[in-house]
Amino acid sequence: MDRFSFRVCTPAMEIERAVAELRFGRPVILESGKEKHAVLALDCAAPETYDAFAAASEDRHALFVTAQRAHCLGISSSLGIAVPAEGMSFDAAARLSYALDAKAPGEWREADPAMSAAAELARMALLLPAMVCTEIKGIEDRFEACHRLDCAHLSDTRHARQDFTEVVRTRVPLKDLGDAQFAVFRGGLAQKDQIAIIVGDPDFSRPVSVRIHSSCLTGDLCGSLKCDCGDQLRNGLANLRAAGGGVLIYLDQEGRGTGIGSKMRAYGYQHQGLDTIDADAELGLEPDHRRYEAAIAILRLLGISSVVLHTNNPTKIAAINAAGIKVVGRMPTHGKITAENLNYLRTKASKADHIFDPEMLAATK
Numbered sequence: 001m002d003r004f005s006f007r008v009c010t011p012a013m014e015i016e017r018a019v020a021e022l023r024f025g026r027p028v029i030l031e032s033g034k035e036k037h038a039v040l041a042l043d044c045a046a047p048e049t050y051d052a053f054a055a056a057s058e059d060r061h062a063l064f065v066t067a068q069r070a071h072c073l074g075i076s077s078s079l080g081i082a083v084p085a086e087g088m089s090f091d092a093a094a095r096l097s098y099a100l101d102a103k104a105p106g107e108w109r110e111a112d113p114a115m116s117a118a119a120e121l122a123r124m125a126l127l128l129p130a131m132v133c134t135e136i137k138g139i140e141d142r143f144e145a146c147h148r149l150d151c152a153h154l155s156d157t158r159h160a161r162q163d164f165t166e167v168v169r170t171r172v173p174l175k176d177l178g179d180a181q182f183a184v185f186r187g188g189l190a191q192k193d194q195i196a197i198i199v200g201d202p203d204f205s206r207p208v209s210v211r212i213h214s215s216c217l218t219g220d221l222c223g224s225l226k227c228d229c230g231d232q233l234r235n236g237l238a239n240l241r242a243a244g245g246g247v248l249i250y251l252d253q254e255g256r257g258t259g260i261g262s263k264m265r266a267y268g269y270q271h272q273g274l275d276t277i278d279a280d281a282e283l284g285l286e287p288d289h290r291r292y293e294a295a296i297a298i299l300r301l302l303g304i305s306s307v308v309l310h311t312n313n314p315t316k317i318a319a320i321n322a323a324g325i326k327v328v329g330r331m332p333t334h335g336k337i338t339a340e341n342l343n344y345l346r347t348k349a350s351k352a353d354h355i356f357d358p359e360m361l362a363a364t365k
């Protein structure tokens with residue numbers, strides 16, 4: 001093989017390039033066999049780009065919204081719906097995609113798989129999954145400069161998602177906890193860095209106390225009272241120390257994997273009375289977009305094969321067990337209940353099956 005050939009571009013690279021294009025507000029061409037669709041993420045598109053896209057499609061473009069958003073509009077669908085967007089302004093498209101007071105469209109059809117693939121790409125880009133789409137047969141030259149992505153790559157991400165390497169491990173002294181080791185792992189689809197904080201000196205050949213924590217900028221960093229994440233992070237580390245040592249994996253998956261922009265939009269709807277899950281649905285999002293391949297890869301790279309998981313979330317337990325890492329026990333991890341986070345906790349218990357101890361359940365009735 002030519003040592004200096006950089007001709008190979010993996011599916012993960014192709015996906016990440018497409019993700020970057022969407023975030024720059026540019027269309028991407030999704031190819032599936034002979035079918036080719038240009039797709040544009042409304043969340044990042046400037047009104048002028050939307051208008052240019054509509055003109056390039058000769059006003060035959062459609063607006064895709066997910067099944068969750070369609071449900072909020074009173075429409076039941078399995079893959080989401082495509083709404084003919086002839087004559088639809090940018091503002092009208094945005095209203096139909098995200099606004100609380102939007103009315104159901106007069107005309108719509110069940111979406112093609114290519115459109116839900118486009119929404120999947122938007123979610124990877126941490127954008128709201130409302131997409132402007134058009135078939136480009138006969139008008140391909142108008143989208144010549146756009147990045148092309150084979151849809152098959154999107155269903156071929158399993159290997160890339162769990163491909164991580166440890167890049168560095170170093171000592172960090174923590175307030176009230178003493179020294180911890182911060183190990184940085186790089187990889188996954190987006191080649192992002194994920195962190196494992198090793199507290200104390202746990203024996204990895206025995207069941208290890210592990211907390212898998214999802215990033216929450218508002219709670220972890222700023223002490224937001226709207227959730228219990230900050231408390232869970234600090235109590236979680238203290239609990240690991242009390243358990244004789246353990247590992248906290250800090251996953252970069254803000255807003256249950258939806259990103260800080262979507263999370264703040266959802267907060268806006270929560271201020272109008274919606275709970276966390278209904279607010280996300282109005283934005284076209286599922287209740288939880290998190291994935292645990294990174295955590296599983298990190299546990300394996302650390303040589304951990306059985307854990308006591310510090311969590312109240314049954315989905316995390318199921319994900320770790322399904323990957324062949326034994327969950328031999330569970331340790332609850334709570335924060336302080338406040339007037340501001342009470343509804344958030346109630347929703348976790350009633351809609352996401354989070355396990356709370358009886359005392360806490362009584363407090364959240």
Ligand SMILES: Nc1nc2c(ncn2[C@@H]2O[C@H](COP(=O)(O)OP(=O)(O)OP(=O)(O)O)[C@@H](O)[C@H]2O)c(=O)[nH]1
Binds near residue numbers: 256354
């Ligand atoms: N979409 C969305 N995400 C939120 C909201 N509030 C907090 N989050 C995110 O939720 C994640 C924490 O998830 P939780 O469901 O609170 O708890 P968990 O991690 O599943 O469960 P535990 O292991 O028991 O803590 C973090 O990524 C937060 O950024 C919200 O209102 N909307």
Ligand SMILES: [Zn+2]
Binds near residue numbers: 220227229
């Ligand atoms: Zn939080």
